[in-house]
Amino acid sequence: MTIVADRATEPGTRSGRRGGRRVVVTSAAAVLLLVVVLASLALGSRPLSPGQVWHALVAPDGGEASIIVRELRVPRTLLGLTVGPALALAGVLLQALTRNPLAEPRILGVSAGASLGVVVAISVFGVGTLAGYVWFGVVGALLAGLLVFGIANRAREGASPVTLALVGVALDASLGAIAIALLTVDARTFEDYRFWVVGGLTGRDAAVAAQVAPFVLVGVLLAAFAARGLDALALGDDVARGLGHRVGLVRLAGGVGAVLLIGAAVAAAGPIAFIGLAVPHLARALVGADHRWTLAVSALLGPILLLAADIVGRLVVPPGEVPAGIVTALLGAPLLVVLVRRAKVVTA
Numbered sequence: 353m354t355i356v357a358d359r360a361t362e363p364g365t366r367s368g369r370r371g372g373r374r375v376v377v378t379s380a381a382a383v384l385l386l387v388v389v390l391a392s393l394a395l396g397s398r399p400l401s402p403g404q405v406w407h408a409l410v411a412p413d414g415g416e417a418s419i420i421v422r423e424l425r426v427p428r429t430l431l432g433l434t435v436g437p438a439l440a441l442a443g444v445l446l447q448a449l450t451r452n453p454l455a456e457p458r459i460l461g462v463s464a465g466a467s468l469g470v471v472v473a474i475s476v477f478g479v480g481t482l483a484g485y486v487w488f489g490v491v492g493a494l495l496a497g498l499l500v501f502g503i504a505n506r507a508r509e510g511a512s513p514v515t516l517a518l519v520g521v522a523l524d525a526s527l528g529a530i531a532i533a534l535l536t537v538d539a540r541t542f543e544d545y546r547f548w549v550v551g552g553l554t555g556r557d558a559a560v561a562a563q564v565a566p567f568v569l570v571g572v573l574l575a576a577f578a579a580r581g582l583d584a585l586a587l588g589d590d591v592a593r594g595l596g597h598r599v600g601l602v603r604l605a606g607g608v609g610a611v612l613l614i615g616a617a618v619a620a621a622g623p624i625a626f627i628g629l630a631v632p633h634l635a636r637a638l639v640g641a642d643h644r645w646t647l648a649v650s651a652l653l654g655p656i657l658l659l660a661a662d663i664v665g666r667l668v669v670p671p672g673e674v675p676a677g678i679v680t681a682l683l684g685a686p687l688l689v690v691l692v693r694r695a696k697v698v699t700a
Contacts, residue, residue: 374639374649381652388659392429393421395663397670428553430561431621432659432676435553438568438617440654441575443628444635444647445610448582449603450513456629457614460516460607461523464531465496466618470548471531475541482556485548486563486619493615496523501607516607551622551677553662564616571616572651574609578602579643586641624677626684627654 393405400408400417407413408421439457446455457463469492473479479488500523504515535542547555581602584592592599617624631653632646639645658676661683665674 370640374645377638378645378649378652381649381656385652385656388656388663389429389433391663392432392659393425396420396425396666397673427556427558427561428662429659430558431553431556432662433655434561434565434568435617435621435624436627436655436658437651438564438571438613438654439624439627439658440631440635440650441572441647442610442613442617443630444632444643444650445575445578445582445606445613446628447632448585448643449606449610450517451586452513452517453633454629455517456626457610457618458520458524458623460500460520460610460614461496461527462493462500462520462611462614463618463623464524464527465499466490466493466615467549467623468492468496468527468531470619471534471541471545474544475534475538480544482548483559483563486560489619490564490567490615493618494611496527497607497611497615499523501604548622550675551624551680552665552675553621553658554673554675556620560620564620567612567616571609571612574605574612575647576644578606578609579647582606582643583641622677624658625681627658627680630684631657 390402390405393409394400394402398416398420400421404417405421408418409426412418412422442457443455446457446459447453449455450459452459466489469488469490470485472492473485473488477488479485500516500519503523504512504519507515535545581592581597581599584597585599585602592602614628631650635646635649635653639649658680661679662676665676665679668674
């Protein structure tokens with residue numbers, strides 16, 4: 353009897369330990385995010401003390417520190433807190449929907465749609481401000497996402513993971529070619545586009561974060577709605593249906609959520625690489641494959657990595673800086689090699 357009782361408590365004990373670890377990891381990530389936010393406000397070519405940062409936030413006096421914090425660093429920090437979670441959550445959704453561990457925001461062609469929207473805004477409509485690019489980028493991303501799902505649904509097997517990935521990659525190449533064609537015939541468009549396409553948080557004011565925040569919020573809500581269904585989808589469509597999940601609805605919620613998150617993030621900060629690829633893997637390594645926890649931790653790790661990259665970019669070549677998109681690409685390339693080497697290739 354004792355042995356039976358002990359064995360009966362083992363699953364609950366393991367579950368309790370796993371849950372406790374998840375709470376600890378999430379709490380630690382939240383604390384680390386607060387530290388990184390403070391560092392983002394304090395560090396740069398003109399370093400400031402925590403006291404100076406606090407004074408600039410709560411009692412601005414119009415001095416140099418107040419101007420640096422409120423007009424330069426607060427806007428880019430707010431943007432990092434908006435774009436970082438969006439890219440990370442989109443990566444989780446795409447990897448779950450396509451069942452591809454190497455999936456990232458470009459796989460559905462949404463990034464290319466946002467890029468084409470920005471190019472059209474500059475070359476056709478003469479938009480000359482970043483705040484104006486954002487709306488065109490979001491619309492381009494949404495149209496690209498709708499086109500991918502529309503084409504995939506017309507396939508014999510419907511919007512399966514493989515179909516979505518193939519259609520997305522093809523659309524990414526096509527839209528990218530159109531954008532390049534527009535850029536090659538208009539030098540002014542290329543000059544304006546070059547600043548945006550590098551990807552980063554510099555040069556954006558708080559209005560840009562406010563513009564994309566509603567799209568990110570809706571994307572987050574859709575991701576939360578789809579989370580439990582994504583766990584079931586990992587077991588296969590038939591098993592998910594047997595567990596009572598509406599597979600089509602889960603895919604629709606996850607797909608639309610990913611499109612909104614990617615479109616908002618790319619439109620606001622440019623195509624920043626590897627956040628959407630790396631963060632989901634890191635989150636799963638820390639808290640397991642339960643998508644509710646993976647999404648929650650990814651939402652914290654995304655802005656941590658993005659803001660950390662932005663801070664590094666400010667410090668490496670003062671008084672100039674390296675855009676965060678370049679820093680994440682340099683740091684993410686070795687990670688991509690590791691992931692490719694470890695990925696399992698399934699053959700028929």
